[in-house]
Amino acid sequence: MTASVPETSRARAALSRLFEPSDTVGLGLAAVVGPVDALRIARGDLTAGREVRTSLYELLGMDGDGRRDHLQEGLDRWAPRVPDLAPDRDLATLGRLSGRLVTPESGEWPAALDDLQSAAPLCLWVRGVHAVPPLDRLAAVVGSRDSTSYGASVTAEMASGLVLRGYSVVSGGAYGIDAQAHRAALASGDDDQPPTVAILACGVDRYYPAGNEELLRVIASRGLLISEVPPGSSPTRWRFLQRNRVIAALSGVTVVVEARWRSGALNTAHHAAxxxxxxxxxxxxxxxxxxxxCHRLLRDGTAVCVTDAADVAELAGPIGSVPTGDRLREATAPVRDQDGLTIPDLLVLDALPVRSSTTVDKLAVVAGLAPREVLSGLARLELAGLAIRTSEGWLRQKG
Amino acid sequence: MTASVPETSRARAALSRLFEPSDTVGLGLAAVVGPVDALRIARGDLTAGREVRTSLYELLGMDGDGRRDHLQEGLDRWAPRVPDLAPDRDLATLGRLSGRLVTPESGEWPAALDDLQSAAPLCLWVRGVHAVPPLDRLAAVVGSRDSTSYGASVTAEMASGLVLRGYSVVSGGAYGIDAQAHRAALASGDDDQPPTVAILACGVDRYYPAGNEELLRVIASRGLLISEVPPGSSPTRWRFLQRNRVIAALSGVTVVVEARWRSGALNTAHHAAxxxxxxxxxxxxxxxxxxxxCHRLLRDGTAVCVTDAADVAELAGPIGSVPTGDRLREATAPVRDQDGLTIPDLLVLDALPVRSSTTVDKLAVVAGLAPREVLSGLARLELAGLAIRTSEGWLRQKG
Known part of the structure; x- marks a missing residue:
């Protein structure tokens, strides 16, 4: 099966094991000479000359004055992993899990990732039957692992509402808010598109954290499991931080439901911003x-306040065939009786007694209006059902 | 006593009964011909000619084409109240309450009110021994009458913290958030300056709402009770709305603690903004x-998210002699062990096992770094107390 894999994809698969995510020099090298030659250089099968270095340092905006050989440092960094390279084995593992490698050369590559520029992943290791949805259909819902019951319920409502509005819910597969977001999305999805997408810091063959194994298996079957590191890779702190940039780049909007003053979710938010x-x-x-x-993000202007899926959808902007109804809340807000009244009308309304009726002259004194204005105001208030005319004068219609 | 009141102040006192708050034509007339002649015109003792109208309409940016006689409409509006004018009686009432009339002509006039331009009050009826503090020492804390226990506790902490930082807490004397803000401020104040200022929609001789009478009496004695309407005036809906503009104009910062989707507190916030x-x-x-x-204000950008008095003080900007300590929270935020580490150091830290020790070569593979980088990283981590060197190799220092 792996024989049919294009050489470029095979090289990207190999490089994704060699380079840590966001290895600037490695990614730059692949951009300058292409993934196939980058792999040959990294393995020592090809020597990078002055021209490669010049192009690379120019691309990266690095100091090329010769005092630091950034490429050599890269080669030294990658060398210890060269003996472990086995892209065919990794692709075979992915194949056994019905997965596929998505690369910039394939039609499924999410163009949104190119916004990461020199830090864009080399490839995505993907499990799931659906194609990766476009930016405007992906909404990230992230938050802390030690969520409260408040966070859990808001997450569930929000994720569910987003799926009903046509979004796939992106999160990190972690405990707490992430798991709640995935679960609520799965519960609301009709599987026309992946209800939820988990971006992992480890290989897609691993179920981390262990307590989420069952959830991650369901996501692999009904949604999408995505990682930029190859099968077998363990989740390290560095990969968690880098994973956050992928969540942020793939998603058209990112929402933090609960986060402590310092939290990985803030890192995702800052990537997105x-x-x-x-x-x-x-x-x-x-x-x-x-x-x-969350309050920190609101305060420093990184985030906008969102209270439900309608707010998130409004923030994300329109997508193709989203069921409308976001303005439901606006339409059902209670209309108070003075809405739409002019100032003189309001003054007359204020002046009208509730129990015993009064005269136009008395109303003029109390309201501070000319009798003529009081009369025209009373006419409008009567029409609006707010004032009643009796044989003795005027009084307010009880609410 | 009233004999010593300057004629201008006496005229302003009278006009404040004749004109409803923000009566544009009335306030404009007082600005064009001065309060004394404005009163004479309003009473019919003086006739306003074409010149006065021209100046007035020019000031107000009103259409002066003669199709509408705005001044005549004003005169008609004011006429019913002319027989009730008794500024000396009103000033005597204020005097019995140890109050004073503060006018733009007096040194105590808060310059901040002039930001209201043509809607600035004619005068302030003030009770209390303290002078009205300047803009940068007044922080408004407002909110809904039907507050929750959450709103009450946040209000108390915030008002108390603001007083301790040197602010006087401004509010509207209503039930709920307002009352809680006044009470907490009174409890924390040392009376060097008024701990709290209540801006009323009724006369300062009235205690409205009745349930707050005791509180309002304490504010009159230890803080300030302020109104732009004369003694005896009742609180009408119009005056409540206009009162909000005075709160907003007097205060250097306005905070809404709790408010429903539609609430008078939002009106105050919009005035301030x-x-x-x-x-x-x-x-x-x-x-x-x-x-x-509150979320609506955050969402539409009218308000900034504030969680405590320190946030409010930061939002308000510096004032003269405020005890510092607002950065306390920043300084006491927990420092996590990876703070300040370089990326290679973080990769090495991630790769370090916790239980059994490992070698530099193995670390190089796991971390994806050159052995040389691993070595220098280990040296820094050892120095930081994050890595331990044993006879067999290296392991992570337990947290």
């Missing part, structure tokens, strides 16, 4: 440490 | 209707 993607944060109690990070 | 004053809103549960108005 850095890419110019809209970011939402859910408010909560000022006494909850789990909302402190 | 319209004047260019910073506005804060306290976040809360998305399930609480009492926070919906």
């Amino acid at each position: 850095g890419l110019g993607r809209p970011v939402g944060a859910v408010p909560g109690s000022v006494h909850s440490a789990n909302s402190a990070g | 319209g004047l260019g004053r910073p506005v804060g809103a306290v976040p809360g549960s998305v399930h609480s209707a009492n926070s919906a108005g």
Whole structure:
């Protein structure tokens, strides 16, 4: 099966094991000479000359004065992993899991990732039957692992509402908010498109954290499991941080539901903001440490306040065939009786007694209006059902 | 006593009974011909000619084409109240309450009110021993009458913290958030300056709402009670709305603690924002209707998210002699062990096992770094107390 894999894809698969995510020099090298030659250079089968270095350093905006040989440092960094390279084995593992390698050369490559520029992943290791949805159909819902019941319920409502509006919910597969977002999305999805997408910091053959194994298996079958590191890779702190940039880049909007003052979810939010993607944060109690990070994002202007899926959809902007109804809340807001009244009408309304009726002259004194204005105001208020005319004078219609 | 009142002040006192707050034509007339002649015109003792009308309409940017006689409409509006004019009686009432009339001509006039331009009050009826503090020492804390226990506790902490930072807490004397703000401020104040200022929609001789009478009496004695309408005036809906503009104009910062989707507190916030004053809103549960108005302000950009008095003080900007310590929270935020590490150091730290030790070569493979980089990283991590060197190799220092 692996014989049919294009050489470029095979090289990207290999490089994704050799380079840590966002290895600037490695990714730059692949951009300058192409993945196939980059792999040959990294393995020592090909020597990079002055021209390659010049192009590379120019691309990366690095100091090329010769005092530091960034490429040699890269080669030294990659060398210890060269003996472990086995792209065919990794692709075979992926194949056994019904997965596929998505590369910039394939039609399925999410163009949104190119916004990461020199830090764009080399490839995506993908499990799931659906194609990766476009930017405007992916909404990330992320948050802390130690979520509260408040965070869990808001996440569930939001993820469910987003799926009903035509979004796939992107998250990180972690405990807490992430798991809740995936679960609620799966519960609401009709599988025309993947209800949820998990971006992992480890290989897609691994189920981490262990307590989410069953959930991740369901996501692999009904949604999408995506990673930029090859099968077998373990989740390290560095990969978690880098994984966040992939969540941010893939998603048209990123929402943080709960986050502490320092939290990985804030890192995702800052990645998204850095890419110019809209970011939402859910408010909560000022006494909850789990909302402190969200409030921080709201305060520093990184995020916009979102309270439900309608807010998130509005923030994300329109997508193709989303069921409308976001303005439902606006339409059902209670209309108070003075709405739409002119100032003189309001003054007359204020002046009208509720129990016993009064005269136009008395109303003029109380309201501070000319009798003529009082009369015309009373006429409008009567029409609006707010004033009643009796044989003795006028009084207010009880609410 | 009233004999010593300057004629201008006496005229302003009278006009404040004749004109409803923000009566544009009335206030404009007083600006064009001065309060004394404005009163004479309003009473019919003096006739306003074409010149006065021209100046007035020019000032107000009104259509002076003769199709509408705005001044005559004003005269008709004011006429019913002329027989009730008794400025000496009103000033005597104020005097019995140890109050004073503060006018633009007096040194105590808060210059901040002039930002209201043509809608600035004619005068302030003030009770209390303190002078009205300047803009940068007044922080408004407002919110809904039907506050929750959450709103009450946040209000208390915030008002108390603001007083300790040198602010006087401004509010509207209503039930709920307002009352809580006044009470907490009174409890924390040392009376060097008024701990709290209540801006009323009725005369300062009236205690409205009745349930707050005791509180309002304490504010009159230890803080300030302020109104732009004369003694005896009742609180009407119009006056409540206009009162909000005075709160917003007097205060250097306005904070909404709890407000429903439609609430008078939002009106205050919009007045403040319209004047260019910073506005804060306290976040809360998305399930609480009492926070919906706050979230609305955050969402539409009217307000900045504030969670405590430190946030409010930061939003307000520096004032003279405020005890510093607002950065306390920043300084005491927990420092996590990877803070300040370089990326290679972080990769090495990720790769370090916790239980059994490992070699530099193995670390190089796991971390994806050159052995040389691993070595220098280990040296820094050892120095930082994050890595331990054993006879067999290296392992991570347990946290």
